[in-house]
Amino acid sequence: MAREKIVVAGGTTKSWKLLLGLRIFAFMATLAAAIVMSLNKETKTLVVATIGTVPIKATLTAKFQHTPAFVFFVIANVMVSFHNLLMIVVQIFSRKLEYKGLRLLSIAILDMLNATLVSAAANAAVFVAELGKNGNKHAKWNKVCDRFTTYCDHGAGAIIAAFAGVILMLLVSAVSISRLLINSKNFSTTATTTSVV
Amino acid sequence: MAREKIVVAGGTTKSWKLLLGLRIFAFMATLAAAIVMSLNKETKTLVVATIGTVPIKATLTAKFQHTPAFVFFVIANVMVSFHNLLMIVVQIFSRKLEYKGLRLLSIAILDMLNATLVSAAANAAVFVAELGKNGNKHAKWNKVCDRFTTYCDHGAGAIIAAFAGVILMLLVSAVSISRLLINSKNFSTTATTTSVV
Numbered sequence: 001m002a003r004e005k006i007v008v009a010g011g012t013t014k015s016w017k018l019l020l021g022l023r024i025f026a027f028m029a030t031l032a033a034a035i036v037m038s039l040n041k042e043t044k045t046l047v048v049a050t051i052g053t054v055p056i057k058a059t060l061t062a063k064f065q066h067t068p069a070f071v072f073f074v075i076a077n078v079m080v081s082f083h084n085l086l087m088i089v090v091q092i093f094s095r096k097l098e099y100k101g102l103r104l105l106s107i108a109i110l111d112m113l114n115a116t117l118v119s120a121a122a123n124a125a126v127f128v129a130e131l132g133k134n135g136n137k138h139a140k141w142n143k144v145c146d147r148f149t150t151y152c153d154h155g156a157g158a159i160i161a162a163f164a165g166v167i168l169m170l171l172v173s174a175v176s177i178s179r180l181l182i183n184s185k186n187f188s189t190t191a192t193t194t195s196v197v
Numbered sequence: 198m199a200r201e202k203i204v205v206a207g208g209t210t211k212s213w214k215l216l217l218g219l220r221i222f223a224f225m226a227t228l229a230a231a232i233v234m235s236l237n238k239e240t241k242t243l244v245v246a247t248i249g250t251v252p253i254k255a256t257l258t259a260k261f262q263h264t265p266a267f268v269f270f271v272i273a274n275v276m277v278s279f280h281n282l283l284m285i286v287v288q289i290f291s292r293k294l295e296y297k298g299l300r301l302l303s304i305a306i307l308d309m310l311n312a313t314l315v316s317a318a319a320n321a322a323v324f325v326a327e328l329g330k331n332g333n334k335h336a337k338w339n340k341v342c343d344r345f346t347t348y349c350d351h352g353a354g355a356i357i358a359a360f361a362g363v364i365l366m367l368l369v370s371a372v373s374i375s376r377l378l379i380n381s382k383n384f385s386t387t388a389t390t391t392s393v394v
Contacts, residue, residue, distance in 0.1 A: 066335040069324035101378045109371050112309045116316040116367065123317035124324040127266035131325070132336065138263035139329065141338040170313065174306050180377040181298045 015182055019175045020091055026168035027084035029161050030118060034077035037125075037158035040064045042151035062144065062151040069128040070155070076121030077162055080169065083114045104180050111176040115169035122162040129155055212379055216372045217288055223365035224281035226358050227315060231274035234322075234355035237261045239348035259345040266325040267352070273318030274359055277366065280311045301377050308373040312366035319359040326352055 041063040049056040064070040087107065132152060135143035145152035238260040246253040261267040284304065329349060332340035342349035 062335070067333065068327055072320075072324070105375060105378045108374050112312065112370050112374065113367065115309065116313050116363075119313040120316045120320035123269075123321040127269070127321040128324055128328070130265055131328070131338075136264065138259070139338070139341050141328075141336070144336050166313075170310065173309050177305050177309065177374055177377065178302060180374065181302045 013182070015175055015179050016091070016095075019172065019179070020088065022168055022172045022175060023084045023088050023091070026165055026172055027081050027088065029165035029168055030077040030084065031081040033122075033158045033161035033165060034074050034081060036154055036161065037064050037070055037077070038074045040070075040151060040154045040158065042148050044147065046147060060147075062148040064155075067128055069124040073121045073125040073158070073162065076117050077165065080114045080118045080165065083110065084172075087111075101180065104176075108173070108176040108180055111169070111173040115166070115173040118162065118169050119166045122159060122166050125155075125159050125162065129159060210379070212372055212376050213288070213292075216369065216376070217285065219365055219369045219372060220281050220285050220288070223362055223369055224278050224285065226362035226365055227274040227281070228278040230319075230355045230359035230362060231271050231278060233351055233358065234261050234267055234274070235271045237267075237348060237351045237355065239345050241344065243344060257344075259341065259348040261352075264325055266321040270318045270322040270355070270359065273314050274362065277311045277315045277362065280307065281369075284308075298377065301373075305370070305373040305377055308366070308370040312363070312370045315359065315366050316363045319356060319363050322352075322356050322359065326356060 041061065043059060043061040045057050045059045047055040048058045064074065087110075090107075129152070131141060132144040132155075135141050238258065240256060240258045242254050242256045244252040245255045261271065284307075287304075326349070328338060329341040329352075332338050
């Protein structure tokens, strides 16, 4: 009995909808994080010294490019947003296409890599931001946020969005991995039913 | 035809051996990272001021507990080492056991979560270490490594080991995810052959 070509269409399964929804939210979270952080800039005129009774002022600017962790943060979140956008397009426009195992496998591995990337970026940024907020007395690093409050608030907003992106990408990755199993279940039930018929 | 109970033993497949090897290396890398960082400590007597011509000395200690990112680094690497140790034991002592899809799925998802965790820890530590090495002139943070060279060298060693752990965990996770597909292939070929017989 020639083995029937077993087609498991992406179809409108529950996991397909769940994955699409999670991806859209993950896309929005990581894109928001990248935009807010990349626009994060504050300029202030501060008293930097006093000579006699005369205060010496200087105009200082805080921007994300000044901190390597924040540059990595923006790049990583842009990459993960792009990955999700691509996957959303692939998922919507190839719904009828045959969902061979290999395709699901590469999507699952790509999702895992992107979850790892956005988690790396969010954690690097949050620990450097914590130094900006609290300083480090051992290293004699003063806090920054007491002088650049808006800059730190926007930075915190971007980092919160990125952590939402991390949680969503972990869920996307878990669903994506589970679809390999669901695919194998469909695969074998169709194989058994075709053989019975 | 009652559906035969399809048993796909873990067996001595190539992916089984590959996964075990990768896990052992990942275990060693993350454990080494955790041990080197947790033992990282340097005490120095430094001139902190001069009054007239008299240098004022102070004994300063640099240790990993002084930096939240390094504390997170040690905890995360210990967790990932423990995860790998557990998986190695499960993989070795349950070789004969029936490898149902759900078990492979939970292992794949756990591996993905641990890859994300160790990547978060390694990246948080590397960006904070970069600040220690180069300082940040915008935030007026002086470098630390010019005075605590041994401390920084050991920290760098631990971070390199952790990044080796990240790469290995990404490979472990990818192989772990692929086994779901390999399992579904075995699953369906056995299903088709049992139905043909």
